[in-house]
Amino acid sequence: MKNKGQEITKGVIVNIFMIIVVVICLFPVLWMCAISIKTVGEKVSGFNALVINEPTLENFKHLFTLVPIWNNLYNSLFTTIIGTITTLFFCALAGFAFAKYRFPGRDILFCFVVATMMISAEAGAIPLFVIMRKMGLINSLWSLIIPRIATAVGIFYLRQYMLDVPDELIDAAKIDGCHDFSIFYKIVCPIITPALASWASITVIARWNDYFWPLLFLNKTDKYTLMVSVAMLPVSDGLATPWQTILAGTTIVILPSIILYLFMQLFQKSGNFAGAVKG
């Protein structure tokens, strides 16, 4: 009898703990959405924020007059999409080489790749700015894409997956006269599609949310990515941008990634990003 009571208590504790966690996770986002549809006249302080009397889209309209949203949106989408596709391709290619080929220096080179994860590119930001200026890439979206075409982390994760692709498959393809690249493209890539998909979602999130590099490399309002524009909202309307407008801006930035994430969840039945970090 005592055991059963304990069992129920434990179940209650687990579920209540998780409900609290979920509330903490979701609350700031819901709170933001609530304020972004309040009229400028309404109070937003404290608990007042949660009472919506007359929902309005005025804040979003005001936002469009403050910053060139369409330009910024295009810039964000361009860097995110092109950046993700190129990264995926080059990381998978390198991961394939490290996982499925034996060549002199492979293990040392791979250790080197892993070691570079410890030093962040940010530490060299000052000369990087000079290099970009010399290449004429300041104010160009390519400055955000090119340096991260092949990242150590991406190579590391995708290699883990490639290791599981059976060697026999690749040998058979070789005997059939397949070229190295077509083995990668036609045989390995289709097998590791789940890994590619989860790595792609992680990259999309990282690129869309990127702030430091666009802040550094872009310095014209219509060249900004959405993230930079939104971060500057508090000072873009004199110093008195209403909270409603600022939070309308953050809503525009955050909602698309949440919607995309939920959409991805529907497709990946096995659920979430756990696949990307397989041991």
Place this chain on the structure above:
Amino acid sequence: MNIMKTLKKYRAPYLFILPFFLLFFVFQLIPIVWTGYISFTNWKGLGEPQFCGLDNYRLLVNDYMVLDALTNTTIYWVSSLVIIIVISIAIALCLQSSRLKFRHFFQTATFLPYVCASVAMGLIFGMLFDENAGLINEILVSIGWDRVPWLTSSKYARIPVIILFNWRIIPWFTVIIYSALLNIPSDYYEAATVDGASEFQQFFRITLPLLKNMLFFCMLTITVDVWKMFNESYTLSGPGSSNTSLFQLIYEYAFKIFRLGYASSLSMLLIVILLAISILQFILKRREGEI
């Protein structure tokens, strides 16, 4: 001749990994070496850099802003290591627990913060922590506490930054730890239950030892993430340098007041700290005989 032969024989794999090394060379290695060079000059961004020996490093030792930034970042680092590891393990264990209802919903919902942009969340947290209009103070007042000047006093300014950083990053480490938990064979637990081990014992004797490698990996990642923290402290900046992170200070010296030489010496400091921490962690790990 020999090298050429090898290169030709293994042309494909070398070609496949070439892009990484090329990009690393141009956009990481050269900049870091170059940073080292600039750090010995008083370059202001225009004209030729003038060599000035160790002047920057002498200045750096006595700069109270640098000391502040180092203290702040160390506090962020240590607190984040503890908070992230403890909470991530707790959430991951709950997600794995057979007692949890609606697991898929909880999985989806607890990952959501990681999807949200840290800069945008910074603006939102700035409002939540506002001294007069913020919800946090409203809650404190309603339970009978005083209003806390979160972002206007140097005493409290680090707390919102820590909360924001952890709020956003914990889901990521939860997923990593959760997937590591799923890889532990369930027979271990069944055998332990048969032997009469309590759940606490099972956690400390089975789960934790088996998670060790993954936790080590997490700690390394957290370390790098914290030391290059920028968005959180930049959007939630407190008075003066009260919650400035080291990397944010580098940015401000370099691109706001254009003391590029001095900022480069700070970058070198950051690189040395990161290298020292990772080497130390590997040595500790090796002493345990695990690598």
